[in-house]
Amino acid sequence: MLIVISTNKLSLGKNNLRSDMRLPCVLLLCLGAATVSAAFVLSPTHWTKIILTHHWPTTFCKMEHCHSKFNYWTLHGLWPANGMECNSSWAFNSSLIQDIIEDMKKSWPDLLRPNSTAFWKYEWQKHGTCAAVAPDLNSQHKYFSKALELYHKIDLSSVLKKFNITPSEEFYKFPAIESAIENFYGVKPKIQCDHHTGNGAQSLGQIEICFDSDFTLLDCEKETVGVGLRAGKGRARAPGFKVCDQDKPVYYPPL
Numbered sequence: 001m002l003i004v005i006s007t008n009k010l011s012l013g014k015n016n017l018r019s020d021m022r023l024p025c026v027l028l029l030c031l032g033a034a035t036v037s038a039a040f041v042l043s044p045t046h047w048t049k050i051i052l053t054h055h056w057p058t059t060f061c062k063m064e065h066c067h068s069k070f071n072y073w074t075l076h077g078l079w080p081a082n083g084m085e086c087n088s089s090w091a092f093n094s095s096l097i098q099d100i101i102e103d104m105k106k107s108w109p110d111l112l113r114p115n116s117t118a119f120w121k122y123e124w125q126k127h128g129t130c131a132a133v134a135p136d137l138n139s140q141h142k143y144f145s146k147a148l149e150l151y152h153k154i155d156l157s158s159v160l161k162k163f164n165i166t167p168s169e170e171f172y173k174f175p176a177i178e179s180a181i182e183n184f185y186g187v188k189p190k191i192q193c194d195h196h197t198g199n200g201a202q203s204l205g206q207i208e209i210c211f212d213s214d215f216t217l218l219d220c221e222k223e224t225v226g227v228g229l230r231a232g233k234g235r236a237r238a239p240g241f242k243v244c245d246q247d248k249p250v251y252y253p254p255l
Contacts, residue, residue: 047080078147083130167254192241
């Protein structure tokens with residue numbers, strides 16, 4: 001913006017000149033503030049909660065008609081509580097995570113296509129590109145590495161075992177599972193089940209552990225229905241996991 005000061009005003013003295021020049025300066029400051037404000041509004045929303053999601057391979061594969069060889073909880077994903085597919089132009093590149101690829105195969109396997117990187121690509125595009133607004137997650141390597149770090153720290157399979165909750169043909173009471181996790185971690189998880197088992201029980205399927213933006217453990221909102229199973233072309237469309245029924249027996253199916 002071009003600001004013109006009339007030469008007629010220059011003869012009015014120094015005090016009036018300073019007064020006349022004050023208005024354009026204020027306008028410039030306002031314009032600058034508006035620009036900063038607009039940039040803030042248009043920037044990606046920074047999440048305040050992120051969800052480390054585990055799924056039980058036996059239950060997952062029963063629903064998706066795959067074959068599981070894993071007898072421990074595996075990663076489903078690391079999901080910011082808000083936003084999906086935030087940057088479609090940020091393509092997944094498996095060469096960027098080659099140094100952690102063996103851990104990925106063990107801890108974050110694609111249960112549908114074991115020799116494929118399609119699951120990781122899906123998780124990056126849907127959730128990773130949104131998580132990346134945080135400096136600790138602003139690259140593919142940081143995102144997947146942080147997920148693995150949190151997964152190993154949580155060590156869900158070992159924690160459940162400490163409380164004698166192991167895969168079995170016997171049924172568990174839901175409060176026993178929930179209390180075991182809550183007592184150990186000090187926060188409320190979100191526990192989800194497959195409600196279509198046909199045996200009068202619900203099958204333990206997915207457990208979410210939540211963190212704040214500093215990766216400190218945080219209570220999850222149990223009443224919120226969880227994100228369903230991923231589905232795409234050529235995949236069976238299972239009904240998805242939903243929050244477990246507090247009063248219904250829980251089946252924790254063995255391999």
